[in-house]
Amino acid sequence: MSEENAAHTAPDDVWFTWNDTTTAHTEPGPAPAGILFDETLRDGLQAPHVHRPTLEQKLNFVDHMVRSGVRSADLGFPGSDPSAARECVQLAQHIADNRLALRAGFAGRTHPSDVNAICEVGQQAGIAVEAYAFIGVSPIRQYVEGWDIEVIRQAVRRSAEECRRGGAEFVLVLEDAVRCTPEILTAVYDVAVETGTRRLTLCDTVGAAVPEGAEALIRFTQRYFADREHLVELEWHGHNDRGLALANSLTALALGCARVHGTILGVGERAGNTSLDQLMVNSQLDGSHTYDLTSLRAYCDYAAPLLGVDVPQNYPALGRDVFRTSAGVHASAILKAHEKGSITLKDGVYAGVPARLLGREQEVLIDAASGASNVKYWLTVHGHGTDDASLIKRVLERAKASDVPLTDDEIGQILANAG
Structure with missing residues (x-):
């Protein structure tokens, strides 16, 4: 029997959902166009309960990402030590050798040594790489570190210049942006304009945001750069400490963020990161992007035992009992x-x-x-x-x-x- 029996085709009105309903005072916006950014092999591995995969297993992770439809990923922290740098080169080389449709990002602090390590990965592998250079900006982080705003601004300038010299695309990553004042953000954004920065990541580093707060921060940032006619692609990086990472990340996608970060099965420090798999399922169902969800299921089945993660029986879309x-x-x-x-x-x-x-x-x-x-x-x-x-x-x-x-x-x- 065919999937749909012509004699019993369901009428359109049985598929109603409140998700497609807008209130009278709300204008529907454009369909979200942002893509997903897989942080499993970097941020996800910071969880103390997660097992660290071997290089061969990491190469398999990359293959699973690509088969699932992931097109960008953070593949490591090459500036942390020489062995990490070698692994990052091999991961980048794997992408180049197999012509995989995956943009390779690597993380580092806004220190010249970290940024140079990322640039060297791209140079050795012969592919374009993205340098996700992070620095904490919230008042509490500045107080604890003994920084002031000029320390942050100078670090951003140096990192942007090192990327230009080394041939990596500079992505400014603002840790704890959710708890950063508009005045401090404005001072940092001024330097982003000054240095010609075109990519900026807003981080909910400790999972403090609610969807309304995520929206307020994103809209403030969009207005700042629009007022200065400076084109910037925004990204969102969320954590799940309040159980709101998925809601915040879907808000970021709906507001036009170019990339939204996540990890497979939500692995990550403390309560974890936004679940990449749940983002993929929701993006598929909302019609924002097409992902291969059978390959996603295979990705999760591969990742869970290697990372030492138990998938709850009622875990959305992937748990044993959900169907x-x-x-x-x-x-x-x-x-x-x-x-x-x-x-x-x-x-x-x-x-x-x-x-x-x-x-x-x-x-x-x-x-x-x-x-x-x-x-x-x-x-x-x-x-x-x-x-x-x-x-x-x-x-x-x-x-x-x-x-x-x-x-x-x-x-x-x-x-x-x-x-």
């Missing part, structure tokens, strides 16, 4: 959708994420919470008739006597004994 149900009401609706011959309808009647996009199917279990529809669904998809009420009763009696859902083998045995 499984045992509730009788749900099973009844899924059965009716199945009988209409539409995979799309079946995938959407009780799910916000279509299972097929991740290479999965809706699963109807039979357990103590189940009803007759659960059994009928199982019988239908396994090619059996559904008219034997006594058989359905026996299956349900067995399920209600068990603490866990019945397996296919157990159900098959009940059918065999009934015959």
Whole structure:
């Protein structure tokens, strides 16, 4: 049977969602055009509970990124030590040798040595690289470090100049920008204009932002550069300390940020970074970008054991149980959708994420919470008739006597004994 049976095509109005609804006083903006930036191999590895992958495994990470549709990534911190620099060169060389569609970024402080190390990676690998040069700007960070605004401004100037000399694209990364005053940001932005900086990353370094705060900061920054007719591509880097990293990052995408950062499965220090996989799923469903979500699933399956991360059973889109149900009401609706011959309808009647996009199917279990529809669904998809009420009763009696859902083998045995 084809995916959509012409006789049972669902009408358009069954696909309503509040996500597409705007209030009377709000003008809908343009579709988000920003892309995602994979920080797994740099920021993600700073978590104390995460295992550090080998170089060979990092090369596989890069391949998984590309297959999933990621087109930019932070691949390391070459200025940290000579071995890290060698790894970064090999990662960049892997991209060059295989002509991978991935822009290579590398992190460093706004120190000449760190910036030079990034430039050398590009020179040795023979590809263009991006230098994500970071410096803390918030008042609390300045106080603790004993800095003043002129220290920061001079560091930005030096880093921008070193990138020009070394042939790397300069990306100014403002740590803790969410907790930085407009006055300090304005002084730093003045130097960005002075140095011709075209890329700037706003960081929610400690996960302090709420979506309204993220929006206020981004709009303030956009207005500053627009007023000076200086074109800058903004990026957003979020952490999840308040559980709002995904919401803040989606806000940044909606407001036009050119890149939004994340890590696979949200790994990272403290409560972690924005989950790259959840950003990809939402971007796909919102129609902003097309990603290969089956490859994303393979990426997560590869990364989780290597990083030593357990994926919760209810983890959005990727958890074991997110496309499984045992509730009788749900099973009844899924059965009716199945009988209409539409995979799309079946995938959407009780799910916000279509299972097929991740290479999965809706699963109807039979357990103590189940009803007759659960059994009928199982019988239908396994090619059996559904008219034997006594058989359905026996299956349900067995399920209600068990603490866990019945397996296919157990159900098959009940059918065999009934015959």
